[in-house]
Amino acid sequence: MHHQLVTLGEAMLRLSVRAGDLIEDALALEVHVAGSEANVAYAAARVGLKSAWVSALPDNPLGHRVATALTAGGVDTSLVRWVPNARLGLYFVELASAPRPISVTYDRSGSAMARASVDDFDWRHVADTQFLHVSGITLGLSASCAEIAQRAMREARQQGARVTFDVNYRQKLWGIEAAANASRVAAGMADVVICTLEDARDLFSVQGSGEKAASHLRSELGVETVVLTLGTEGAVAVNKEGSVKRPGHRVDTVDRVGAGDAFTAGLVWGLVDGSLELGLERGLAMSALKMSLRGDLFRLNAADVSALIASEGREVGR
Numbered sequence: 001m002h003h004q005l006v007t008l009g010e011a012m013l014r015l016s017v018r019a020g021d022l023i024e025d026a027l028a029l030e031v032h033v034a035g036s037e038a039n040v041a042y043a044a045a046r047v048g049l050k051s052a053w054v055s056a057l058p059d060n061p062l063g064h065r066v067a068t069a070l071t072a073g074g075v076d077t078s079l080v081r082w083v084p085n086a087r088l089g090l091y092f093v094e095l096a097s098a099p100r101p102i103s104v105t106y107d108r109s110g111s112a113m114a115r116a117s118v119d120d121f122d123w124r125h126v127a128d129t130q131f132l133h134v135s136g137i138t139l140g141l142s143a144s145c146a147e148i149a150q151r152a153m154r155e156a157r158q159q160g161a162r163v164t165f166d167v168n169y170r171q172k173l174w175g176i177e178a179a180a181n182a183s184r185v186a187a188g189m190a191d192v193v194i195c196t197l198e199d200a201r202d203l204f205s206v207q208g209s210g211e212k213a214a215s216h217l218r219s220e221l222g223v224e225t226v227v228l229t230l231g232t233e234g235a236v237a238v239n240k241e242g243s244v245k246r247p248g249h250r251v252d253t254v255d256r257v258g259a260g261d262a263f264t265a266g267l268v269w270g271l272v273d274g275s276l277e278l279g280l281e282r283g284l285a286m287s288a289l290k291m292s293l294r295g296d297l298f299r300l301n302a303a304d305v306s307a308l309i310a311s312e313g314r315e316v317g318r
Contacts, residue, residue: 003076004272005044005265006129006161008054008152009037009138010113010145011066014257014296016093023092023105032295033069034091036135036168039258043265043286043298045074047305049272052076054126054152056112058086063112073297081120086112095255102257106172114142121148123155131268132156135166139182140173146182153189162271165190166264169199176202187221192271194227194264211245214238225276227267227283229260235280246280249288249308258296263287265298266305285309 014034017026041053053075057063059082066088067077089108096102108114126132132152139146153163165186169179180203187193197213200206206216210228214236218226225239234248266286270279285308290298 002050002125003052003129004049005041005051005131005133005268006054006079006126006156007037007041007044007051007133008126008149009035009135010089010108010111010141011035011038011053011055011057011070012089012091012108012111013062013065014091014093016095019095019097021094023094023103029092030294032297033066034258034296035066036137036166036261037133038066038070038075039261039296039298040133040264040268041075042070042073043262043290044268046298046300047265047269047282047286047302049265049269050076052079052129054079054121056081056083056086056116056120058082058088058112059084060086060088062088069297073299079122079126081112081116083112083116086115088112089114093257095257104172108141111141114145116148117144118148118151121152123151124159126152127155127159127161129156129161130272131164132161133164133166133264133268134186135168136179136183136186137168137170137173139186140170140179149186150189153186157189162191163189164192164194164264164268164271166260167193167195167199167203168260169203179203184221187223190223192225192227192267193217193221193223194229194267196229196260197231200228209233211236211238211243214243227280229263234284235263237276237280239276244277244280246277246284248284249312251288251291253291255294256291258298259287259290261296262290262298281309
């Protein structure tokens with residue numbers, strides 16, 4: 001196959017203030033390339049997977065900044081559709097310290113990707129991959145984006161690819177009921193569903209924690225494999241063969257945005273190598289390492305991941 005991983009979704013520019021500053025009176029903004037599926041593709045490429053990202057970008061300097069950054073990280077952007085006279089979504093972040101939560105303000109409506117249609121993409125090449133990844137964020141961007149994501153999942157399954165779906169609920173994009181309904185449809189086309197414990201409770205009324213919650217979610221969605229992330233407690237995966245649980249790493253957090261996407265990249269990396277167990281190990285390591293970096297993108301490499309796992313004696317032996 002042409003790629004080991006193809007992701008599909010919107011990219012944005014993230015404008016963030018220094019920790020402790022407020023957007024309304026900040027004197028400067030840091031600019032980072034961002035977007036869940038783009039983050040996943042970038043992190044996967046950094047650890048050696050042949051990854052591609054599918055989207056629509058405005059044919060202007062902002063769009064080209066996104067493509068240049070992803071390409072520099074090793075991502076194939078040849079499937080991106082370039083749109084004249086279009087806009088790139090933005091989002092603004094206040095990286096607050098406890099007791100204030102991180103605050104996100106979106107300015108993304110009407111973006112090139114949100115206005116894209118299913119006829120804009122070459123589905124034969126999009127689906128030419130071992131794994132396809134989409135997230136609930138894409139489902140919530142617009143009706144046409146939901147259609148695009150579902151078409152991608154169907155095409156990938158038809159061409160023999162495995163599909164991963166991250167629920168990735170964003171309450172500022174849409175309501176719980178709409179997100180839950182759309183996620184159920186997407187889960188029906190996925191081989192692996194990734195979900196936080198919080199989203200499992202809010203969207204699907206999952207009770208309990210750990211293996212019990214993951215099993216409940218798997219039954220609720222009728223999916224082959226469920227991977228439930230548990231915050232500082234790590235992650236658990238459940239399929240017909242049983243469950244696998246791994247603890248998290250101790251982290252002194254610099255920037256937690258994008259950590260879930262780094263986890264997904266590590267999970268797929270393990271699955272490409274045929275091991276769900278190794279996917280959890282790598283995903284948790286990549287998520288922890290990402291939190292040590294500013295910005296959304298995982299800019300380390302496979303050696304950094306292996307070193308962290310080995311330092312805690314947690315590499316899966318075969």
